[in-house]
Amino acid sequence: MESLESKTRFCFVALLLISLVWSQLPSSSAQQQHEPNPTIRTMEDFSGYPIHEPGQFGSISLASSLSVDAPGLQKQIEELSRFSDAPSPSVTRVLYTDKDVLARRYVKTLMTLAGLSVREDAVGNIFGKWDGSEPSLPAVATGSHIDAIPYSGKYDGVVGVLGAIEAINVLKRSGFKPKRSLEIILFTSEEPTRFGISCLGSRLLAGSKELAEALKTRVVDGQNVSFIEAAKSAGYAEDEDEDFSSVFLKKGSYFAFIELHIEQGPILEDEGLDIGVVTAIAAPASLKVEFEGNGGHAGAVLMPYRNDAGLAAAELALAVEKHVLESESIDTVGTVGILELHPGAINSIPSKSHLEIDTRDIDEARRNTVIKKIQESAYTIARKRKVKLTEFKIVNQDPPALSDKLVIKKMAEASTELNLSHKMMISRAYHDSLFMARISPMGMIFIPCYKGYSHKPEEYSSPEDMSNGVKVLSLTLAKLSID
Numbered sequence: 001m002e003s004l005e006s007k008t009r010f011c012f013v014a015l016l017l018i019s020l021v022w023s024q025l026p027s028s029s030a031q032q033q034h035e036p037n038p039t040i041r042t043m044e045d046f047s048g049y050p051i052h053e054p055g056q057f058g059s060i061s062l063a064s065s066l067s068v069d070a071p072g073l074q075k076q077i078e079e080l081s082r083f084s085d086a087p088s089p090s091v092t093r094v095l096y097t098d099k100d101v102l103a104r105r106y107v108k109t110l111m112t113l114a115g116l117s118v119r120e121d122a123v124g125n126i127f128g129k130w131d132g133s134e135p136s137l138p139a140v141a142t143g144s145h146i147d148a149i150p151y152s153g154k155y156d157g158v159v160g161v162l163g164a165i166e167a168i169n170v171l172k173r174s175g176f177k178p179k180r181s182l183e184i185i186l187f188t189s190e191e192p193t194r195f196g197i198s199c200l201g202s203r204l205l206a207g208s209k210e211l212a213e214a215l216k217t218r219v220v221d222g223q224n225v226s227f228i229e230a231a232k233s234a235g236y237a238e239d240e241d242e243d244f245s246s247v248f249l250k251k252g253s254y255f256a257f258i259e260l261h262i263e264q265g266p267i268l269e270d271e272g273l274d275i276g277v278v279t280a281i282a283a284p285a286s287l288k289v290e291f292e293g294n295g296g297h298a299g300a301v302l303m304p305y306r307n308d309a310g311l312a313a314a315e316l317a318l319a320v321e322k323h324v325l326e327s328e329s330i331d332t333v334g335t336v337g338i339l340e341l342h343p344g345a346i347n348s349i350p351s352k353s354h355l356e357i358d359t360r361d362i363d364e365a366r367r368n369t370v371i372k373k374i375q376e377s378a379y380t381i382a383r384k385r386k387v388k389l390t391e392f393k394i395v396n397q398d399p400p401a402l403s404d405k406l407v408i409k410k411m412a413e414a415s416t417e418l419n420l421s422h423k424m425m426i427s428r429a430y431h432d433s434l435f436m437a438r439i440s441p442m443g444m445i446f447i448p449c450y451k452g453y454s455h456k457p458e459e460y461s462s463p464e465d466m467s468n469g470v471k472v473l474s475l476t477l478a479k480l481s482i483d
Helices: 004-024 029-034 038-047 059-065 070-081 098-113 158-174 200-205 209-217 227-233 267-271 309-326 364-385 405-417 463-481
Strands: 091-093 117-120 126-130 139-145 148-152 182-187 254-262 275-281 283-292 333-342 352-361 388-397 422-427 442-447
Touching: 059 405, 059 463, 070 098, 070 158, 070 463, 091 098, 098 117, 098 126, 098 158, 098 182, 126 158, 139 158, 139 463, 158 182, 158 254, 158 463, 182 200, 200 209, 209 227, 254 405, 254 463, 267 275, 267 422, 275 405, 275 463, 283 309, 283 364, 309 333, 309 352, 309 364, 352 364, 364 388, 405 422, 405 442, 405 463, 422 442, 442 463
Parallel strands: 139 182, 139 254, 254 442, 275 422
Antiparallel strands: 091 148, 117 126, 126 182, 275 442, 283 352, 283 388, 333 352
């Protein structure tokens, strides 16, 4: 008796032959324009997957064919989170540590499995390219980072790297063929955890000569390990006379750059929206301030005779809040993220204090006004409390970045074609996209995250939200790659 499998195979072959014959029969041009190819339709029915011939995509039909492996993506996020120097559910992954090196190896393996050609530069920016039909054209790029500050979460940056690899896989499964090459970038050290420099890899790609020079001689971590030593321990900067200008990219190296990222705020979740289309990234600035007083015994030195560096720091911290609120703009923010006192004993008047201040705004001039006011307050406080202002250093003072109008349009179109709700948003956190905007037109795609949590173990984005973001990224990359 003939098996069910044999009958099924026979029916498939018979239907395929019938559809091939049918496809050769004459038909009107109107029918050819509106009726699907019967061969393709039959193969789709049997395989369960949409099948497209190269060059036959409209963006609407491509949108309907995009299928994300959400369980696979979640599994990869969980696997990557295990490369951590903190116990689960926390993630600590600091630049050039053993865990960072293992995590990089994991991502390179995924890139290779996706059929991408992989390369690295002197500081460990990792590139995975899918060559288009016209590889001489500037590529369309996407990507993010995988380093994680101490005791943070699994999704910050990671969604933009693993999600980008899945976006390429989505396009390949759909049968799409890009004209422009598509390239994924894993940026080195977006977080400033080890060397105090945020977006180190993308700053260098954007051509920071000052940073390239500093990395060779002056940059050390908290253990006095130089950047060069750390990089060599991870397999980078192998040349004794490494010239980090080799990392620089020329303006126009990419046709466009798009970064997929969790929002790191509560707006999308609160408003029940699927996608945030980022129109601008706020301008960050970092300050270091130090006061020095006389110190002394907490009981023996009476209040009128004190020169308390700790109280000077506390007063300046309150001044930061005051000057930020004086701007009368919700877009202006300021944070005293580090406040250290020396000698740090309960019965000792602080003789030294150290503050690190972060202030941001989408309006550069308004942010700079806040910085000026903070500096004026620091001098005034030092005079009033009779302490020395031994340092007031502007570590970085980066300009804001505007997303490109064409990229915004393509991201919004992709969201609409995928029937996903979206809104235009400002990124108040900074990202590698801030510096990629100096190289090429830039845009960002935000997805919701639980209660807006980020930089903490509770950070979470659902598989559905990640899938939506990957689909929008896939479709946006496709649109730009054929533009």
